[in-house]
Amino acid sequence: MKRKERNPIIVLSVLFFLILLCFFVSLNLGYIGLGPLDVVKTIFGAGTDQQQLILFEFRLPRMVLALLIGAGLAIAGAVLQGITQNDLADPGIIGINTGAGLAVVLFIFFFQGSITSLNTLSIFVMPFAALIGGSLAALLIYLLAWKDGISPMRLILVGIGINAALGAVLIVFQLKMNPDDFMQATIWLSGSIWGADWRYVLTIIPWVVLLIPLAIIRATKLNALTLGDDVATGIGVAVERERRILLAISVALAGSCVAVGGGIAFLGLVAPHIARKIIGVNHQLMLPATALIGALLLLIADTIGRNVLGSSEIPVGLVVSAIGGLYFIYLLIKVNRKK
Template structure:
């Protein structure tokens, strides 16, 4: 009982600390950028007492982008945690496995055939893009699962098949990019490397509710992930419909990744690193480490976005590249440690 109380206190402390860090970084990031705004002016603008210039910069440009960074980070991190739990593979990640690339491929197809330009995505297009991203992510996940299945799912085989599917979708994406005009080609290349390009309130109002509806469902299914980690036979013995629950959880993970890609491009490694850090902090119990994973994902993506906007200002580094630079060494470490 004392041990449970200690774990609960640790969970409460960790969640509170992460929330405070996110809030502090959020305020700092509002102040930073090509146009610097004093902290006092930031608060004045947020309460409707700022200058027209400050209101334009903060409300129309920075706030939507930062809010999207928070929800996209949480979505990709929780997606990675679910994939690792379902596949029993610590190296599973929607970016590495090709799910992100599948979603990106569907979005590029949609823009190429129906929108004509990445600068000219209509309101109707913004409504349809998450659906296309979801279909692309589901297609990629189905291909990976089908090709990796051989009397069960072997973790190493899953990673190798995922990398192959990732490369295949990447090659087809390049073909369509080459058919675009030079400006759209460059924008598509930046977006696919991970760029929060939908930095407007339309994207926030469409993408955020979809992700915020899926996250509580993922947390609710935490106990199922705990039982799946005990092995299929034990889970069946405890009354869990293993295949049905596995399919549900995979669909949730794929949907989270797809919606994240629709607004944030191909951000890899975040779904790998955040769950591992959360597990080190909270242990393997999903009821505790999934919410911590969500906040860690939000914090890491907000850090990456802040660095990307400011480290080489006025030039912006795509957030996906910053995440990759920060996370790739950890991925190599995990790969070398894996048996």
């Protein structure tokens, strides 16, 4: 039975409305609760000093960060799945996130000496360090996977191996940190936007605002690549050139998001799959839907992590991994059944 086509404008509008709804609900929730009326009054400048502090200095920056990081990682995953022609591709699975995280830890270890000594300039430099680390990881994966071209399955398998190797190196440098920095690095690498402020928002905005539209602009090329290298070449697409450009966009998005949000895995795997199910495989429509779904999922995960244990907090990356891990197992079972 043919699936009924959904109106993309309606789908995108519903997703945007859900983000607004979740955003408002999340503003009300936390260790110190704020009622809906208090939130509205505070937004318009009529709240108390305490309410303004809670809303504008603690909740709003991390919620905006959740939206930006969610959208960025989701698009990175969608692009990676498109260029590898593999539905199981994700920056957190094949080593790009780990490479970016390792570069940030090395930057802190050698140039800062301590995570607590990070200043504003260092925070703005971290995405560039993450970009270098993610790019080197991607280059290493690309070179090792190359054999008369790139096989999607070989790229995934090599990426998983590189991810494990970089993870081991990362642990070595973590163990050389002092106990306080070790704990902070561990929490951050598990995926945490705790303690975020507006400096981190300003750090990631240029990357997300520039790279997501760039990925959407190249959606037609991505559509061609998903048809296979032979077909894409036949219709005039420079396959390897486009693959490298799109891979660079994916790496830059993943690296910048890791720099401020830590190692949030599986989001780039789950969001594109949901988008394809509700809006189709055309990347010109699927990529905007993916960005909205990624933002929504991470905002929900952050809200759950902040509130499920009361005064304690669960890193958002663990909440996403709990959801994404189950979905990953489902995909593996689905792939095996098709075989």
